[in-house]
Amino acid sequence: MSLEAYDIFIGKKLDSNIYSTDGILLISKDTVLHQNHIDKLANFRIKLRIVEEAVEETGEDGQKRPEAADTAAEARLRPSSIESRRLAKRTEKHLQEIDRLVRANGIVPIDDVEEKILPFIKDTAKRFNLFQVFSELKEQEDYRYKQSIGVAVIATSLGRRLGLDDEEMELLATAACVYDIGLVRLPSSLIAKPGRLDKHEFEIMKQHTVLGYELLSNSGVDPRIALVALQHHEREDGSGYPHGIKGDQIDRLSKIVTLADIYMAMISDRPHRPAVEFFEVINNIHEGIIHNRFDSYIGMTFLDSLLASQVGCEVHLSDGRTGTIVLTNSNYPTRPLIALAQNEFLDLSKTSLVHIRDVIG
Numbered sequence: 001m002s003l004e005a006y007d008i009f010i011g012k013k014l015d016s017n018i019y020s021t022d023g024i025l026l027i028s029k030d031t032v033l034h035q036n037h038i039d040k041l042a043n044f045r046i047k048l049r050i051v052e053e054a055v056e057e058t059g060e061d062g063q064k065r066p067e068a069a070d071t072a073a074e075a076r077l078r079p080s081s082i083e084s085r086r087l088a089k090r091t092e093k094h095l096q097e098i099d100r101l102v103r104a105n106g107i108v109p110i111d112d113v114e115e116k117i118l119p120f121i122k123d124t125a126k127r128f129n130l131f132q133v134f135s136e137l138k139e140q141e142d143y144r145y146k147q148s149i150g151v152a153v154i155a156t157s158l159g160r161r162l163g164l165d166d167e168e169m170e171l172l173a174t175a176a177c178v179y180d181i182g183l184v185r186l187p188s189s190l191i192a193k194p195g196r197l198d199k200h201e202f203e204i205m206k207q208h209t210v211l212g213y214e215l216l217s218n219s220g221v222d223p224r225i226a227l228v229a230l231q232h233h234e235r236e237d238g239s240g241y242p243h244g245i246k247g248d249q250i251d252r253l254s255k256i257v258t259l260a261d262i263y264m265a266m267i268s269d270r271p272h273r274p275a276v277e278f279f280e281v282i283n284n285i286h287e288g289i290i291h292n293r294f295d296s297y298i299g300m301t302f303l304d305s306l307l308a309s310q311v312g313c314e315v316h317l318s319d320g321r322t323g324t325i326v327l328t329n330s331n332y333p334t335r336p337l338i339a340l341a342q343n344e345f346l347d348l349s350k351t352s353l354v355h356i357r358d359v360i361g
Contacts, residue, residue, distance in 0.1 A: 013032050091117055092146075102215060108178060154263060232254055286333050316356070
């Protein structure tokens with residue numbers, strides 16, 4: 001759309017959140033669009049359409065009458081988003097069916113995974129639009145399926161950024177779809193527990209890695225796919241489970257899925273805690289890289305891809321000011337350069353007194 005084409009949306013109200021292609025909330029639902037919003041939409045090349053609706057207005061005679069919806073037209077998300085939500089819901093149903101088959105037969109139907117789930121995962125991963133993905137998954141009540149789909153999308157996208165060849169990409173995408181399959185062998189009461197697990201419960205929960213490995217190995221999958229199920233809770237420094245292996249002992253595909261799993265878990269609401277704010281998540285992952293819990297190359301590639309999407313986004317600062325991210329700092333990923341009002345700039349890497357409270361878009 002040309003810049004002029006956006007002018008027809010001035011004064012219109014959004015009936016849905018608008019996200020950038022990198023997944024950042026640009027403009028919230030119910031916002032009446034002004035010129036500054038239009039400039040942002042044009043800059044991010046967001047496509048909108050007008051939805052005509054009849055409204056009732058009161059005339060001089062006091063009677064309500066329908067008017068052309070010109071003044072009440074709304075800008076909506078692309079129809080493709082509706083289709084993507086439908087496909088996400090269908091993918092969830094496929095995952096539920098796969099779980100049922102595993103419980104019944106003790107075999108993972110990997111052909112079903114490749115035929116019914118992988119196409120959606122691969123197509124969605126091309127966008128690497130995490131927030132839009134989560135929006136499309138929001139109707140799912142079972143966070144475990146939301147987690148599985150989100151991890152598969154993130155891991156597949158990260159694998160592409162890391163330059164994996166076609167063969168490894170196929171293995172990664174498949175492994176990321178079934179990495180948590182061992183959970184089907186655990187008591188449902190444990191999986192759905194609303195509070196934190198006690199020590200005994202956590203020891204039982206850790207067995208899902210071994211159970212998943214056994215299920216996949218018995219299903220005739222590529223050994224590396226089974227390894228991801230076994231190793232996705234291992235850590236670079238040997239502090240993970242189930243075997244406490246470290247460094248090169250951990251398969252590269254496992255390391256990729258590990259980061260996707262951690263990221264998805266932190267930014268999602270869980271029964272025992274709310275989602276963690278974006279920049280706190282970034283900080284936690286960065287600290288994990290510094291302290292050798294995560295592979296540094298894979299971890300920094302992941303952070304770089306997330307941070308690059310923040311450039312140009314508006315933020316609220318802890319001191320009440322609002323600014324725009326103009327430059328990220330790989331050494332201090334949560335402390336970018338901020339453009340403030342009146343051509344003033346604030347380098348957050350040089351002060352500990354101010355931090356980003358939230359990203360607006």
